[in-house]
Amino acid sequence: MAAEERRGMGVKRKAIERHLWLALSRSTSFGPFHLLPPHRDADPPLHSPLNTNSSSSSSPSAATPPPLEGMASGGEAEKSPEVVLEWPKKDKKRLLHAVYRVGDLDRTIKCYTECFGMKLLRKRDVPDEKYTNAFLGFGPEDTNFALELTYNYGVDKYDIGAGFGHFAIATEDVYKLAEKVKSSCCCKITREPGPVKGGSTVIAFAQDPDGYMFELIQRGPTPEPLCQVMLRVGDLERSIKFYEKALGMKLLRKKDVPDYKYTIAMLGYDDEDKTTVIELTYNYGVTEYSKGNAYAQVAIGTEDVYKSAEAVELVSKELGGKILRQPGPLPGLNTKIASFLDPDGWKVVLVDNSDFLKELQVFSGTDK
Numbered sequence: 340m341a342a343e344e345r346r347g348m349g350v351k352r353k354a355i356e357r358h359l360w361l362a363l364s365r366s367t368s369f370g371p372f373h374l375l376p377p378h379r380d381a382d383p384p385l386h387s388p389l390n391t392n393s394s395s396s397s398s399p400s401a402a403t404p405p406p407l408e409g410m411a412s413g414g415e416a417e418k419s420p421e422v423v424l425e426w427p428k429k430d431k432k433r434l435l436h437a438v439y440r441v442g443d444l445d446r447t448i449k450c451y452t453e454c455f456g457m458k459l460l461r462k463r464d465v466p467d468e469k470y471t472n473a474f475l476g477f478g479p480e481d482t483n484f485a486l487e488l489t490y491n492y493g494v495d496k497y498d499i500g501a502g503f504g505h506f507a508i509a510t511e512d513v514y515k516l517a518e519k520v521k522s523s524c525c526c527k528i529t530r531e532p533g534p535v536k537g538g539s540t541v542i543a544f545a546q547d548p549d550g551y552m553f554e555l556i557q558r559g560p561t562p563e564p565l566c567q568v569m570l571r572v573g574d575l576e577r578s579i580k581f582y583e584k585a586l587g588m589k590l591l592r593k594k595d596v597p598d599y600k601y602t603i604a605m606l607g608y609d610d611e612d613k614t615t616v617i618e619l620t621y622n623y624g625v626t627e628y629s630k631g632n633a634y635a636q637v638a639i640g641t642e643d644v645y646k647s648a649e650a651v652e653l654v655s656k657e658l659g660g661k662i663l664r665q666p667g668p669l670p671g672l673n674t675k676i677a678s679f680l681d682p683d684g685w686k687v688v689l690v691d692n693s694d695f696l697k698e699l700q701v702f703s704g705t706d707k
């Protein structure tokens with residue numbers, strides 16, 4: 340292909356990408372788009388009354404989405420709860436990424452790449468909406484979990500709140516990684532390497548420039564070093580039941596540590612040493628936590644957002660939580676998503692697996 344033609348193709352692709360990013364960030368009729376920080380979630384400054392980490396339900400203003408597949412829409416037989424709850428057990432879900440806000444994107448990118456060895460996977464500026472995204476992780480997004488950072492122009496700090504716990508990085512030598520962090524990067528070691536209190540696993544803690552905590556965990560080789568998202572919850576049994584029934588997660592491990600008055604549960608879609616898990620922490624007697632406006636949500640891939648949203652809706656009636664954004668295609672991109680709050684108010688965005696992979700093709704190789 341002649342150079343002229345190649346240039347033309349490049350220009351065309353850039354124009355398509357720009358259109359898609361703008362379409363996504365402009366649509367105000369739906370909740371957060373999982374790849375783009377919901378510009379409504381890419382919040383104005385902390386003090387702004389517009390700071391809407393709202394849980395108000397929002398449905399697409401575009402054509403009314405089809406009734407949830409199998410849901411009664413006048414005259415159709417209601418699906419039995421058994422049928423609805425069969426779906427999460429059959430679905431092929433995957434933890435895709437966690438979305439959160441930072442005060443200086445390049446500082447965090449430098450930190451995560453130099454300290455932890457992450458790769459910058461994608462970066463994209465959306466000047467019309469005054470924010471920039473960057474995706475980092477240890478492998479490509481079609482197989483590995485990613486951290487989706489959001490920088491809102493002019494906002495240099497956020498409130499992380501008390502509910503967000505940590506991300507975790509598995510490493511074969513915590514001592515060595517901690518030394519590297521101390522000597523060569525802008526994170527700081529807040530807990531020296533050593534056996535975890537009440538256990539034997541060697542851990543350390545590092546804190547990034549925005550205050551996010553990274554647990555460094557000693558483990559053997561793993562295909563997914565970015566191994567945990569830890570969130571604090573007010574009722575561990577309720578949460579375990581919710582994540583099992585509504586999202587088909589497996590309870591991989593549960594550990595009570597009475598000497599330190601806490602219990603943790605690891606939930607996910609594969610073994611702990613192979614994939615990213617959600618670590619839920621219950622501190623005895625603590626039923627609620629502030630959530631701040633820094634951490635936004637986790638995105639989970641699914642084979643069918645309609646069926647998955649049905650299951651979430653049903654389980655939420657029993658255990659709490661609520662649908663924020665009914666399932667349906669995003670205007671302009673046709674990626675099917677849904678979003679909801681879990682019983683503790685932690686936000687989750689469900690994303691159609693095949694749509695997500697198509698998007699990665701469109702956005703792959705964007706500016707880094």
Ligand SMILES: C[C@@H](O)C(=O)SC[C@H](NC(=O)CC[C@H](N)C(=O)O)C(=O)NCC(=O)O
Nearest residue numbers: 504507530534535536554571599601620622
């Ligand atoms: C299993 C591993 O991934 C952990 O995260 S356990 C680490 C341990 N967790 C807690 O103490 C949870 C309760 C705590 N009050 C909280 O809310 O975070 C931990 O942080 N240990 C500290 C240590 O120095 O060992």
Ligand SMILES: [Zn+2]
Nearest residue numbers: 554567569618
């Ligand atoms: Zn942990």
